[in-house]
Amino acid sequence: MSNVQLIIEERAADIGNFMVGRLLPFRQKRMVGPFIYIDHMGPVKLCERENFDVLPHPHIGLSTLTFLFEGSIMHRDTLGNAIEIKPGAVNWMTAGKGIVHSERTPEHLRDSELFMHGLQIWVALPKALEEMDPTFSHIEAKDIPSWKEGDLEFTLVAGEAFGKKSPVPVFSKLFMIEIKSKTKQKVNIGEHLYGESGLYILEGGIESDGNVYEAKQLLVAKDSTLCEFTIQENSSIYIFGGEPFEEERFIDWNFVSSSKERIEEAKQKWKAQEFPKIKGDNEYIPYPTPRF
Template identity: 75%
Template sequence: MSTIEMIIEERAASIGNFLVGRLLPFREKRMVGPFIFIDHMGPIKMSERENFDVLPHPHIGLSTLTFLFEGSIMHRDSLGNEVEIMPGAVNWMTAGKGIVHSERTPEYLRHSEKHMHGLQIWVALPKELEQMEPEFFHIDSTQIPSWTEGDIDFKLIAGEAFGRRSAVPVFSKLYMLEIKSSKRQTITIGHELYGEAGLYILEGSIESDGNTYQPKQLLVAKDSSICEFVMEANTVIYIFGGEVFPEERFIDWNFVSSSKETLAEAREKWIAQKFPKIKGEENEFVPYPSRIKK
């Protein structure tokens, strides 16, 4: 990554009873490829009296990607899915025209000490698929392509790169890669990527053009074809990006669309509680926040 267009620092944001580090959207960079929202959750240790509880809330026009490093989350949605997300697995939920889901600490962990650490990501849908029927897929960690080249470990969490394809059923040309290095070495992968590229440092540090970059920084490249940098020993990074959509995307709370009218319709539909319900959680929901500008 010899030419960096922008450095985005994590900013604290609240998701109910939990603080996260927000990376996207950023006021000067709303998206990287089709990636429109990225939260870094944790790392945090919770006591036996604390739990991760995000009540039922809606989405439209996007796919969510949940990837944990530590901990466990119980996912429930209005399609009837109930799946525990474990480290290394991928939850891929496509909202399309509308879905509701909740995310909570599993029952068997609610009265014990626990840890939480991971990434919550939104990927915008192509315009022609924004109103598709909602879908849900859970991809086990054993289905994620992983390989080693020398002292570098790679994992293709989603999309296509390096002549490989992840089992995550994406809808546009994109990639999300995990790269781990056990020793200091130069990484050159630009020719394998395409579109826009962002690099997030989870652990360790990298060097580029004589500058050193640390954890909790998202580096946005000017050109994905020039991704060359030095990884220090025991460094873990995530590279994501892909082809840019021709149309602008707008965000209103948990809704994403190329149409502001569609966002307004979704907002009023949620306020009127006309979205589908999650079985067993029919009377719980996150209210539309009044601070959001209509």
């Protein structure tokens, strides 16, 4: 009997001047553990006349996790942070009661060819922390736990698993694990997982219960503790999840909350441009006009 409850295929989505592959939310599965939004960016080649420019925009009620495989992004926010995100590092920004940030190609790369490839993830906050003060952390790749078990290469991007803890300062019990393999072999890690779990295939594929699953598919498990499969050669996968929240979460544009009224308040506040502003940057993304 298969442990795969749901297969979610990447769906094209436009985030302004950039197309992504959307994985979450999905109509049949809005969240996996506390993970509420996942975009696969690229891989895409930007020529000298193209740049990655996501103008200042707001968030509430969530933490963002940016994880690049290739390329570089300059992050700026209303806390005064300005830092270049490079492959393997983790950018973790917690919006809480409200924050504004921008993501752009760094100035020193704006006239160069650039490859962009990575994951943009939102993690909902526990209800008691939805209105916390915003915070920001940047963890370099060298500080993220990585280890090998035979031919398998593991990285604990965020959370807790395998008796290890990532330095990313998460606010609920969760995990995000990278597994890479150059050879075909069995993987059994169910004893290390908890709550809900999803498996995203970035490259290569896996085999489970006689079925073969390919790149750009997200597999949601029926039971995270039964996570056993065969990983194909030259594969990269990401397993994420954790303990789900008791309360439903609502999402509207860049806002996440357990309260629809709180989202409406944030929406009106952004329309009136009453959020804090990034120093030296007067541009912004307007609240989107409904499409009929």
